[in-house]
Amino acid sequence: xxxxxxxxxxxxxxxxxxxxxxxxxxxxxxxxxxxxxxxxxxxxxxxxxxxxxxxxxxxxxxxxxxxxxxxxxxxxxxxxxxxxxxxxxxxxxxxxxxxxxxxxxxxxxxxxxxxxxxxxxxxxxxxxxxxxxxxxxxxxxxxxxxxxxxxxxxxxxxxxxxxxxxxxxxxxxxxxxxxxxxxxxxxxxxxxxxxxxxxxxxxxxxxxxxxxxxxxxxxxxxxxxxxxxxxxxxxxxxxxxxxxxxxxxxxxxxxxxxxxxxxxxxxxxxxxxxxxxxxxxxxxxxxxxxxxxxxxxxxxxxxxxxxxxxxxxxxxxxxxxxxxxxxxxxxxxxxxxxxxxxxxxxxxxxxxxxxxxxxxxxxxxxxxxxxxxxxxxxxxxxxxxxxxxxxxxxxxxxxxxxxxxxxxxxxxxxxxxxxxxxxxxxxxxxxxxxxxxxxxxxxxxxxxxxxxxxxxxxxxxxxxxxxxxxxxxxx
Amino acid sequence: xxxxxxxxxxxxxxxxxxxxxxxxxxxxxxxxxxxxxxxxxxxxxxxxxxxxxxxxxxxxxxxxxxxxxxxxxxxxxxxxxxxxxxxxxxxxxxxxxxxxxxxxxxxxxxxxxxxxxxxxxxxxxxxxxxxxxxxxxxxxxxxxxxxxxxxxxxxxxxxxxxxxxxxxxxxxxxxxxxxxxxxxxxxxxxxxxxxxxxxxxxxxxxxxxxxxxxxxxxxxxxxxxxxxxxxxxxxxxxxxxxxxxxxxxxxxxxxxxxxxxxxxxxxxxxxxxxxxxxxxxxxxxxxxxxxxxxxxxxxxxxxxxxxxxxxxxxxxxxxxxxxxxxxxxxxxxxxxxxxxxxxxxxxxxxxxxxxxxxxxxxxxxxxxxxxxxxxxxxxxxxxxxxxxxxxxxxxxxxxxxxxxxxxxxxxxxxxxxxxxxxxxxxxxxxxxxxxxxxxxxxxxxxxxxxxxxxxxxxxxxxxxxxxxxxxxxxxxxxxxxxxxxxx
Numbered sequence: 018x019x020x021x022x023x024x025x026x027x028x029x030x031x032x033x034x035x036x037x038x039x040x041x042x043x044x045x046x047x048x049x050x051x052x053x054x055x056x057x058x059x060x061x062x063x064x065x066x067x068x069x070x071x072x073x074x075x076x077x078x079x080x081x082x083x084x085x086x087x088x089x090x091x092x093x094x095x096x097x098x099x100x101x102x103x104x105x106x107x108x109x110x111x112x113x114x115x116x117x118x119x120x121x122x123x124x125x126x127x128x129x130x131x132x133x134x135x136x137x138x139x140x141x142x143x144x145x146x147x148x149x150x151x152x153x154x155x156x157x158x159x160x161x162x163x164x165x166x167x168x169x170x171x172x173x174x175x176x177x178x179x180x181x182x183x184x185x186x187x188x189x190x191x192x193x194x195x196x197x198x199x200x201x202x203x204x205x206x207x208x209x210x211x212x213x214x215x216x217x218x219x220x221x222x223x224x225x226x227x228x229x230x231x232x233x234x235x236x237x238x239x240x241x242x243x244x245x246x247x248x249x250x251x252x253x254x255x256x257x258x259x260x261x262x263x264x265x266x267x268x269x270x271x272x273x274x275x276x277x278x279x280x281x282x283x284x285x286x287x288x289x290x291x292x293x294x295x296x297x298x299x300x301x302x303x304x305x306x307x308x309x310x311x312x313x314x315x316x317x318x319x320x321x322x323x324x325x326x327x328x329x330x331x332x333x334x335x336x337x338x339x340x341x342x343x344x345x346x347x348x349x350x351x352x353x354x355x356x357x358x359x360x361x362x363x364x365x366x367x368x369x370x371x372x373x374x375x376x377x378x379x380x381x382x383x384x385x386x387x388x389x390x391x392x393x394x395x396x397x398x399x400x401x402x403x404x405x406x407x408x409x410x411x412x413x414x415x416x417x418x419x420x421x422x423x424x425x426x427x428x429x430x431x432x433x434x435x436x437x438x439x440x441x442x443x444x445x446x447x448x449x450x451x452x453x454x455x456x457x458x459x460x461x462x463x464x465x466x467x468x469x470x471x472x473x474x475x476x477x478x479x480x481x482x483x484x485x486x487x488x489x490x491x492x
Numbered sequence: 493x494x495x496x497x498x499x500x501x502x503x504x505x506x507x508x509x510x511x512x513x514x515x516x517x518x519x520x521x522x523x524x525x526x527x528x529x530x531x532x533x534x535x536x537x538x539x540x541x542x543x544x545x546x547x548x549x550x551x552x553x554x555x556x557x558x559x560x561x562x563x564x565x566x567x568x569x570x571x572x573x574x575x576x577x578x579x580x581x582x583x584x585x586x587x588x589x590x591x592x593x594x595x596x597x598x599x600x601x602x603x604x605x606x607x608x609x610x611x612x613x614x615x616x617x618x619x620x621x622x623x624x625x626x627x628x629x630x631x632x633x634x635x636x637x638x639x640x641x642x643x644x645x646x647x648x649x650x651x652x653x654x655x656x657x658x659x660x661x662x663x664x665x666x667x668x669x670x671x672x673x674x675x676x677x678x679x680x681x682x683x684x685x686x687x688x689x690x691x692x693x694x695x696x697x698x699x700x701x702x703x704x705x706x707x708x709x710x711x712x713x714x715x716x717x718x719x720x721x722x723x724x725x726x727x728x729x730x731x732x733x734x735x736x737x738x739x740x741x742x743x744x745x746x747x748x749x750x751x752x753x754x755x756x757x758x759x760x761x762x763x764x765x766x767x768x769x770x771x772x773x774x775x776x777x778x779x780x781x782x783x784x785x786x787x788x789x790x791x792x793x794x795x796x797x798x799x800x801x802x803x804x805x806x807x808x809x810x811x812x813x814x815x816x817x818x819x820x821x822x823x824x825x826x827x828x829x830x831x832x833x834x835x836x837x838x839x840x841x842x843x844x845x846x847x848x849x850x851x852x853x854x855x856x857x858x859x860x861x862x863x864x865x866x867x868x869x870x871x872x873x874x875x876x877x878x879x880x881x882x883x884x885x886x887x888x889x890x891x892x893x894x895x896x897x898x899x900x901x902x903x904x905x906x907x908x909x910x911x912x913x914x915x916x917x918x919x920x921x922x923x924x925x926x927x928x929x930x931x932x933x934x935x936x937x938x939x940x941x942x943x944x945x946x947x948x949x950x951x952x953x954x955x956x957x958x959x960x961x962x963x964x965x966x967x968x969x970x971x972x973x974x975x976x977x978x979x
Contacts, residue, residue, distance in 0.1 A: 020674035027949060034953050038961055137967075167498070174498065174966040181910050 041187045042179045043172065044145055047201035048072065049096030053146025055197035056094050056111065063331060064115045065322050066091040068199075069108055069234075070123025071099045073250045076299045078121075079309040080198035081341030084334040087313045088324030093199030095123070096143035098130050101230035103143040106156035108234060110147055112241055119244045119320045121312070122234060124265045128249075128258035129298075133226045134162050137169060145172045159226075196336040202302050203295035204348055211290040214259040214280055220267065221260040231265070235272045244320060247276035250308060251288045253297040254280045277315065279308065286311045302348055339471070343367060347469060347476040356487045359465075359479070360390035363409060367471040369428060371435055371449050372407040374400065376461025378483040406435055406447075429473050451475045458490055493533040495649075495738045496691050496965065503530065504742065511746060516667035523644075523666065523746070524636060530645035531609075538607040541580060542643060545610075548572045549617035550638050553624040557631035566625045570618055577614045580607055582813040609649040611810055613642045615777055620656040622781055630657055637663045644748075646739040650732065652753040652773035662748045669747035679937050680744035685955045686925075687737035690730040692963030694918045697911060698727040700964075704906030706874060709884050713893035716905050717884050724874050725867050726919060729758065732771070756930045758866070761858040763827040766866060774810070778803050797832070801825035811873075816881065820873040827865055914962055 044050050052075060066089055068074045075093040083089040092115075094107055104122065111117075135143065140160045147153040158166055169175060179187075191197075223231065238245035247269045249262055262278065269276040279286060286307050293304030300308055316322060325331040346365055353359045363370045372394070380402055383391070388398065395414030396407055405418040408426070417424060423436035434450040449457040449466050452473075456466035458480035469476045480490040493500045507526045514522050531539055552569025556562045620641070623630040632638045640663045641656055642648075705712050705720035712720075736753035743750045753773050760766035767775045779788075786799045801822065808821020842849050868885075875881035896902060903909045929936050940948055 023945075024674060024677070027952065030949060031953060031956055034957055035960070038957060042961065168967045171498065173960070175968060177961050177963070178966065178968055180961050 039173055039176075041183060042176045044142065044176055044179070045186065045190050045192070046142060047075070047192065049099065049139075049142040050146040051192040051197060051201075052092075052094055052096065052199040053107070053110075054193045055195070055199065056092060056146075057114070057148060058193065058195040058197075059092065059115070059333075060195070060330070061114055062116050064090055064092045065118045065325075066121060066316060067108075067111055067115065067117040067119075068093045068095065068121045068123070069104045069111075070095045070121075070248075071126045072097050072201075072299065073125040073252065074121075074123045075199050075201050076203045076295075077250045077305045077308050078200065078312065079202065079305050079341065080200045080334070081338035082306055082309045083313045084326070084331075084338045086310060087317050087322070088326040089313060089316065089322055090325055090331055090334050091198065093201075095199065096146075097139045098126055098135060099139075099143050100126055100130070100135060100160075101227050101234065102159045103156055105230045105234050105237070106147075106152045106159075108237060110150065110152045112237075112243075113150075116241075117243060118322055119246060119316060120238055121246045121248055121316075124231075124247055124249050124262065125252070125298075127223050127227045127231075127265065128254070128261040131224060131227075131261075133224055135160060141169055141172070141175060144169075145176075159230075195333045196340065198334065198337045200337075200341065202305055202344075203299040204301060205295050206292060206301055206303075207294050207296045208292075209253050209290045209294050209297060211283060212254050212280065214254055214256060217256050217259040217263065219260045220264040221257070222264055223261065228268070231268060232272075235268070235274055238274075239272075245274050246316075247274055248312065249276075249278050249280060251279040251283060251286065251300065251304070253290075253294070275319070277312070282311075302345060343469060343471045347472060347474075350467065351477045351491075354489050356481055357386050357390045359481075360394055363394055363465070363467065364411065365469075366411045367469050368409075368411065368476075369426075369433070369468045369470060370394075370407075370409040371433070371451070371456070371466045371468075372396070372409060373447055373449065373457065373464045374404045374407075374462075375445070375447065375464070376404070376484075378402065378404075378462060382483050382486075406437065408435065428468065428470055431473070433468070458492065460490055493530060495735065496688050496963075499533075503533075508745060516669075519746075520636060520640060520663060520666045523663075524640055527640065527643040527645045527648070531643060531648060534608050535605070537605055541576065541607045541610065542613060542648075544576055545573055545614055545617050546639055546642050548576070549621055549642070550632075550635060552621045553631050553638075554633070556621065556624045557628045562625050566621055569621045573614050573617050573621075577610060580605065580610055612651045612653055613648060615653050615774075615810075616642055616656070619653070619777060619781055623656055630660075632656065632660050634664075644743075646742040647750060650735040650739070651771075652736055652739070652751050653777050654750055654773065658751070659748075666746070666748075673747070675941075676744055676747065679941070680741040682741075682937055682940065682952060682955075683737050683744065684741035685952070685959060687734040687741060688959045688963065689918075689955055690734035690737065690922070692959055692965050694915070694922060695727050695730040695734060696964035696969070697907065697915050697918070698723045698730075700911070701906035701915075702727055702874070706876075706880075706884075709880065709887065712887070712905070713891035713896060714888045715893050715896045715902075717887050717891075719902070719905065721867050721871050721874075721884075723915075725758070725863075725870050726922070728870065728874075729754070730922065756926045758863055759859055759926065759930045760862050761855060762862055763824065763831050763865065766862060767824070767828075774807065778807055782806065797829045800828050804828070815878060816872050816875055819878060819881075820869050823869040823872060827869075918958075918962070 066083070068078050068091060072095070074095040078091065078093050080091045080093060083091045094111055096103060096107070099107070108120065134140075144153060144156050144160060147156065157170055161169065222228070235245060247266070249265075254262070259280065262280075266276050266278060279288075283290075288300075288304060288307060293300055293307060295301035295304075325334070346362070350359070350362050350365075353362060374396070378401060380398055383401070388401075391397075391401060394407070394409045395416060396405075400407070400416055400418065403418065405416050406422070406424075408415040408417070408424070415424075417435070419437075421436075421438055423434070423438075426433035426435075431452040432450070433452075434448060436446075436448045438446045438448075440446065447457050447459065447464075449455070449464075451466055451468050452475060454475055456475055456478045458464045458478060460480035460482060462480055462482040462484065464480045465477070466475065467477045468474070478492050482488040482490065493503060503526075507522075511519060511522055511526075528539060531542060548569060552565055552572075555565045556569075559565055620630070620632075620638075632641070637660055641654070641659045644654075644659070647654060702720050702724045705716050706724075709717060709720075733754040740750055740752065751773055753771060755769040755772065757766055757770035760769055783799060783803045786802070787795055788799070789796055791799070802825075804821040804825030805818055806821070807824075808817040808819070811817040811820075841847075848854060871884060872878070872881045875884065900909075903912055907915060925936060928939065932939055940951060943951075
């Protein structure tokens, strides 16, 4: 008996170690997996609008903005290039936990990706986030080429190879929480030609498999008595793709499902192809705000969606919104190239900025506006001319003008080291370490490293070369 | 169904579950069914050939036990088995030979099949027939027990080449084994995981480097070739001994002991000892059923050397229908002969120069020299042709480039820096385990079991974690069969 107990204890220890290894090595990605894992963390029946689809949903539908402007509790439950069959099983799985007031289905995928089987990489990302259930097994079955069902059934067999890529994120991962609502915006701007598909009337049918699951989604929504809206978010749509979408919308009409073809609504939404696209397929931050605002208004106007703002039950949407805002600020800061604008953004209450002024900087190169902004963050003309290191943190300024120094700080259990040393040849060595990251651009002028306490990450490292007309150097 | 695969783990789990659930008397029948299911998972045609060998050898044994004139029956039985072996295993070589010399195209011989494990179970069948010839009491009348002996799934693919006497008794007593035996299960579990570690962490990883250098040896200098040969010596050792360990472990789970096939072979101080430690079941088979009947040590020196050369070449041929295996066997035969010839001279030099031969330093020197010779033979064994092996040997001498050990190019030979690091650490673990086995006469498991429980558990868990995380398996890895399943 004693030996049997001992063996059971050993087995429990082995299983515990396996769970630990599994949690470290499992795929973590905002492309599908995180969305599903975070979905399970949501409180039951709190999601009013469930967004299903592909990256066109999780990159374009800003859940933070929907909350801010309309008090909508939305969730982007989707995956990369996710086909209808995965949408269907995501929906079935989701309805076990939530009773949304409306479901929005993005139909981008079948117009562009017509294969009946996804590549294995994305296939894993569209399934591995799900808990073990009948839905997951069926999703795996329908997604696997014949004979390949077992090949990717157990995630660890594919995931164990990640041991070479393990990093801190694998131990402390923030996306699998109630606060994550699935939104993962694309950044950057690509100037693109605005497509014109207004004259495309032809139809290209969906594959049998895609159509079957598309209809199944519509039927499931009907059975569950949940209104469904079919949406195709704006992108650089081709004529061929639009022919497929026409067919998709025909089915929506046939089934009396409302649809929004945003590729015919650029002006109404205000999409500017010189400014709002990250690349041909996804909107950038500016674009997704316009799109989300329009979609949110449509949903509020057409469905009885309660504004949950102020209700503590929905606090996690507040946090999601704050994260989005702070992330937006990070994006804005790291894309600001004008000195004054940059300095004004350092006043963000979540920022800790380490500003190092080095070299012989000419005061005459500064405009009065520059000087004013510098003074606002505690840098006087004297400090500017003589050089110093300034630790600026929302209203508090610590100026260090000693020749040699070493300062240690701690925020969010992360260490910060700022120092200046000279060797026997009078060579100057500046160090700015933030969260184990070297954050110093060794440049004459003003070097700034910014850490965001809310996002718990270094958000920008930049150098302004004063004597060269404020030339900007970024890593 | 490979041993280190998910399918096999599921098969094994179900097999054991049913095995321990069914009434004890039915166990042997369930085991027999499992054996055939396992072999069927490869190809149904293989089962037909296995059955053929079973029937021929069983009937031969039966008739020998009854007959007055045993010899003709034995010869007929052995010849039949050998013919089956030759026609399936060496038909390709024969066909290619015909094709080459006679320019004859024999279409029917194009679709060769090579039943996996055929060399192993044919040799077991032959040993059974000879054993019955030598002692009628060995004859097994119960066909079920006899079928279990030849088809036992833990060893059917890669051995060990077990002896009938040893196995019959155990199969007969299957219904007497206890269902749960903690000691047996933990020992078997540890051995199983160690086997998986050898195969998945070491052997499969090293195969990436070995395959790269052997396939593209024209691109590489001496250092890469030497590294590849050394790595191959470790790869084949881990690959084969891992199979044996897993086979022993699985058998242990149902209370059956099968022989150990390896005993730290690379710590051998001469070639003769190497062959007492490497693939023990084959070398002892060759000794008992070939070398001794040929005259062994009892005939004149010349005859003895010729016998040695012959049995090693047959041993090479047993591995496959390729001239490289025959050369490998020939080299080992030559090593043995030279070793015998120079032994008196060596002893005289040792005595004259007053070498301290019972010292660690001298033993280490002998081990290294033996290992080097074994490695040279492995080069021929692994190469696709004699030309390739010779080319690679020439490169070792003419393309001397020790700097590639230091200029990072070592990480371009199939294993990147991390993988290479893991391989080196895993080899060190193997070395430590083998050193302990060497010191404690293979009693490493009982040694581990004497350790405090936490330390023991730490070993189990660390080993399992290493296998499941660092093992080279899964759909993104092009897994190799166990090397010896091809023989």
